[in-house]
Structure formats: C-alpha cells, structure tokens
Amino acid sequence: MGDPKGFMTTPRQEWPRRPVEERVRDWNEVYVPGALLPIISKQADRCMDCGIPFCHEACPLGNLIPEWNDLVSREDWRAAADRLHATNNFPEFTGRLCPAPCEAGCVLAINQPAVTIKNVECAIADRAWEEGFAPPRPPERLSGKTVAVIGSGPAGLAAAQQLTRVGHTVAVYERDDRPGGLMRYGIPEFKMEKHHLERRLEQMLDEGTKFRTSTVVGRDVGAAELKSRYDAVVIATGARAWRELPVPGRDLTGVHQAMEYLPLSNRVRQGDLETSPLSAAGRHVVIIGGGDTGADCLGTAVREGAASVTQLDIYALPGAQRDEDTEPWPTYPVRVYRLSAAHEEAGDLRTAPVADADARLFAASTLRLDGDREGHVRSLHLVEVDARRRPVDGTGRTLPADLVLLALGFTGPDREDGLVDQLGLDMDPRGTIARDPGFATNVPGVFAAGDAGRGQSLIVWAIAEGRAVAAAVDHHLTGSSRLPTPIGPYDRPMAV
Structure with a gap:
C-alpha cells in the first residue's frame, strides 16, 4: 500500500457532482469534469491491502482491487490499467453504472466509509484511454470457428x-x-x-x-x-419482459413502461428525434417503482421540464446505515437510503412537494388510475402499506398524474x-x-x-x-x- 496510515489520515472523498441548477439544463454526465484525478491517488491510499480482501468476493468479476489501488496511489497508471483490464472488459461502464457491491464488501466499511473503489476504477479506465493504454487486441491467428x-x-x-x-x-x-x-x-x-x-x-x-x-x-x-x-x-x-401493474386504469393513455419512455429520450440525444413523443415537458409525472430504472426516469423527466415528478417506492423509508442483523457486512445492503444524482436534483428542485424524501413516497402502493373523458390518465390513487404490503386505513392519497411510468423490473x-x-x-x-x-x-x-x-x-x-x-x-x-x-x-x- 502507498500509505500504511492512509485509511486513518485521509477521509473518503467522492467525485464531486456539478451544481444541480447547472446540470439539469444539459444532458452531460453529472460529475465535475477533471475533478477526479486530483483526489484519486489519495483515495487509493485508503486501501489497507487487507489480508483477505472481501471486495474480491463482493465483485463477481474478481477485480484485483488492492493491486490497482496500490498502483494508482503510486501513479503507475499503465500497470493499473493492465490489472484492471485483466478482469473487466469495460471498466468505464462499471465505474459509472455499477452500484459498487465491492465497496459494501470493503474491510474498511466495517466501521468507516469504504474506499472509493468505483471512482478509482473509473479514473483508471479514463486515464487508460487518454494515454493509449487500451489498444485493440486482435488475435494473432484465426481458429476457423x-x-x-x-x-x-x-x-x-x-x-x-x-x-x-x-x-x-x-x-x-x-x-x-x-x-x-x-x-x-x-x-x-x-x-x-x-x-x-x-x-x-x-x-x-x-x-x-x-x-x-x-x-x-x-x-x-x-x-x-x-x-x-x-x-x-x-x-x-x-x-x-417487463412487469405489469394490474390496477384499474392501466389501459389509459399516458401510462407507459419505463423502457418505452427512456429509449425515446435517448434517441433525441442521438439525433434521431427532435423531441420525444412521450416527453414529460409540462406534465405531472408519477413513476411507480423505487429502483435504478425509476431514478433514470426521474432524472430524465426533470431535464425534460416536467411540472412535477413523484416516485413511488413500495418499501418503507430505509435508514442511513445498514441493518447488521438482516444485511450484515460484507453483504450488499439493499435497504439503505441512497441519494442518487437524480434524487438529489429532484429534492433540491422540489419536484414532489408531498414526498417523504427527495422525490420519493415510501411504503406507497397504487390502487387505481383515473382519466378524463378522452381516456387520458389524470390522477393516481395510492395508499400507504405496512411491512407486509397491507393497506393502512386512512392513508389514501391522490396525486395529479398525466404521465405515469412503470419501473417495476423485468x-x-x-x-x-x-x-x-x-x-x-x-x-x-x-x-x-x-x-x-x-x-x-x-x-x-x-x-x-x-x-x-x-x-x-x-x-x-x-x-x-x-x-x-x-x-x-x-x-x-x-x-x-x-x-x-x-x-x-x-x-x-x-x-x-
């Protein structure tokens, strides 16, 4: 390890995000360009090179995390890129999109904030492209198969x-x-x-x-x-094959699957469309489903200029720390309150004034959707549920909704x-x-x-x-x- 006391002297510091008001006006990545490299070597120093690196077990790729952390702390980027690519074909994808179960399994995470493994991975991958450390590797000869x-x-x-x-x-x-x-x-x-x-x-x-x-x-x-x-x-x-929502009003116009909505927005970014036919601009949006796909819909709707956006999660509001009885280290704690970039944006902009936190209503189950005379969805009726998903009396609520997105998984x-x-x-x-x-x-x-x-x-x-x-x-x-x-x-x- 580069600094044997790094985990004691250096606090965790993540790749900073751009200000909310700035980033919601464009579609660029949410992070401050160029702000990762100046901090990442010190962050890699926090890796303890522990005798049994549980981050290996937590990551199905078997990434050689302590090895490339040590190389980054010494700023040997070529060797770090070689070790990273030895187990992962696309580290720039995982460094941006993976929820980092490796960090949940970090030994330091037993009683401190984990090493910023995901950020280190992303820094190595980006540096590899900048320095030409990821050339094509065509085969020396063909097998005929x-x-x-x-x-x-x-x-x-x-x-x-x-x-x-x-x-x-x-x-x-x-x-x-x-x-x-x-x-x-x-x-x-x-x-x-x-x-x-x-x-x-x-x-x-x-x-x-x-x-x-x-x-x-x-x-x-x-x-x-x-x-x-x-x-x-x-x-x-x-x-x-997406999951459906079997409630009255599902067949109303304006109710769509997340994977009907998101591709159209992406096609606008690709230049295939001038505007999305399902754009959230000026509309009251309700997203049903509390996972990553729902958060992707949330960030997209905010950028499209929705009048309001609310996300419904059927689970109760989780705590800030893992429950050591049900999700002990080094397992990945699913039920922990996390603030994604999209949720941070929605919270700061108050896209959902009735939300429990950021833009989310927790322990919320949809009862039915109501529409106007033309058959277009206009409102969503929900109820609070207990831990066994049973309705709680007296908790009914109605939200305005003229675009409902289903993000219920596959x-x-x-x-x-x-x-x-x-x-x-x-x-x-x-x-x-x-x-x-x-x-x-x-x-x-x-x-x-x-x-x-x-x-x-x-x-x-x-x-x-x-x-x-x-x-x-x-x-x-x-x-x-x-x-x-x-x-x-x-x-x-x-x-x-």
Whole structure:
C-alpha cells in the first residue's frame, strides 16, 4: 500500500457532482469534469491491502482491487490499467453504472466509509484511454470457428470480445439500429455519455468483431437458420419482459413502461428525434417503482421540464446505515437510503412537494388510475402499506398524474420474437433460459449468458457471465480454453 496510515489520515472523498441548477439544463454526465484525478491517488491510499480482501468476493468479476489501488496511489497508471483490464472488459461502464457491491464488501466499511473503489476504477479506465493504454487486441491467428452472439448488452459484448481475441470469428446480432442494448437506449446520457460506448465498439471492430444491427433473431432471420450458419450461438438478449401493474386504469393513455419512455429520450440525444413523443415537458409525472430504472426516469423527466415528478417506492423509508442483523457486512445492503444524482436534483428542485424524501413516497402502493373523458390518465390513487404490503386505513392519497411510468423490473427474456420457441429452449421456473453448469442450454451448441439466463441483475454480473460463457464456448469449440471463468451460472451474490 502507498500509505500504511492512509485509511486513518485521509477521509473518503467522492467525485464531486456539478451544481444541480447547472446540470439539469444539459444532458452531460453529472460529475465535475477533471475533478477526479486530483483526489484519486489519495483515495487509493485508503486501501489497507487487507489480508483477505472481501471486495474480491463482493465483485463477481474478481477485480484485483488492492493491486490497482496500490498502483494508482503510486501513479503507475499503465500497470493499473493492465490489472484492471485483466478482469473487466469495460471498466468505464462499471465505474459509472455499477452500484459498487465491492465497496459494501470493503474491510474498511466495517466501521468507516469504504474506499472509493468505483471512482478509482473509473479514473483508471479514463486515464487508460487518454494515454493509449487500451489498444485493440486482435488475435494473432484465426481458429476457423464461427460464433453468433445474440444481443449487444454488457454480457453479449464481453462474450464477443473474449471470443474474438482468442481467434474465433464472431458476429453480434442486435435488434436495435445501433449496438449497445440498454447501455445505449436505456441508460440516460447524464449517467454515461455514449462516447464511452462508441469507443469500446470501435475497439471491438478493430479487433475483428462484426455487428449485425436492426436484426431480430427469430423474426428477421430464423433462429434455426442462424444456428445452422455458426459453430456456436450465445444468447445474451437480456431480460426485456417487463412487469405489469394490474390496477384499474392501466389501459389509459399516458401510462407507459419505463423502457418505452427512456429509449425515446435517448434517441433525441442521438439525433434521431427532435423531441420525444412521450416527453414529460409540462406534465405531472408519477413513476411507480423505487429502483435504478425509476431514478433514470426521474432524472430524465426533470431535464425534460416536467411540472412535477413523484416516485413511488413500495418499501418503507430505509435508514442511513445498514441493518447488521438482516444485511450484515460484507453483504450488499439493499435497504439503505441512497441519494442518487437524480434524487438529489429532484429534492433540491422540489419536484414532489408531498414526498417523504427527495422525490420519493415510501411504503406507497397504487390502487387505481383515473382519466378524463378522452381516456387520458389524470390522477393516481395510492395508499400507504405496512411491512407486509397491507393497506393502512386512512392513508389514501391522490396525486395529479398525466404521465405515469412503470419501473417495476423485468422477469426474463422477451419471447415475442420467437427465438426461444424456434430453438426449443428449456426454461426454468423463473422464466429464464435453463442452463447447465457450463452455460449450455438443452440445444447442443447454444449457450445463454447474462440476464437471459440469470434474470435481472447488475452490470458486473452481466460482464462476468459474458466472460465466463466465452470460456465455455471456447472449450466447446477447441477442447480447451485459457479464458477466465469468473463465475458459474448458479453463483449468486453474498447473502446471509
């Protein structure tokens, strides 16, 4: 470690955000440009190089966190970039989008604020691009084997890059007009500017990965036909089947899924549309769902100029610290009050005057939606619920709502395209693609990775699955593999 007393002498300092009034007027990332590098070496000094680094166990990628923290504290950026990329294909994505379970598992977090692992990771990744430490790595020779990867989210891209680098000819099939999956059309620009994605895609093209966009496998090209063209197929289509809200008024105009709303806003940023047909401008917006997708809708609606925005969370308002009985260290504490950039903005701007905190109403359950004579939603009726989600008498409330966004999560892969049925894939009871311990489906030569097999999860788990399935496919094609297998398909986050 660079400073043996760093964790005692240096307080935690995170990458500062731009002032709220400034950042809500644009779509740039919320952080102060250039403000991370001046503080990050000292922050890396806070890493204790503990004998058993639980941050390794907390991160499914197995990131070599104490090693690159030490290298950053010594400002050896090239070596730090090498160690970071040894386990993570896309650290600039995870450094911006991951909720950092590694920090929850930091040994320092037992009784102090954790090391800013996520910020260090982001600083290394950005410095690597600036200094040319992330060049394309095309294979020395081709294997003669071909692989189709269906889906270009983090799992699909990680699998494709790993397989390309060991010499297989890989084509990535993407249903949208540009690759990237939800990283392109689901994640708002203020969380990750798309030039980070474009840069990695250019790297992959230079390495030899091919992309087939605007192609829905199962509709534009038959799944069986595609399988016959390739020596192996990896299904990494994600979990796009969204949860519904079965309440009266769901069919009113103005009630939309979050993943109908967010892609349109992203297309405006891409230049495809002048304005979003679902823009929140001047409208009273209610977001149902308390997770990250709901927060993405919140930040987007604020920037679009909504008249008001309220987010409903069915869980009770959590405390500021983890509950050591139910979510002890080093598990990731789900029920902790966190203030995302979007919630900070909404709180400062008072987008929801009736909220319990920032823009959120907690322990809130939707009873029904009411509309006007033209069938457009105009109000939402809710009630407070107890810990068992039972209504509490006398707590009914009505909110104005002419745009209601459902951010209730996802259940598994979307089956409307016919891919699953055309291949005859077995499904598990959760509605995801069934796999054996080697990520293989019941159809020979067909593998599944990411949320399509795991269910809705974090970006780090998707990348880890992509890397692991690449090793399984490589072994299937050649009889052996030197590619890493960071996780198995049945591995799950640490839990009590």
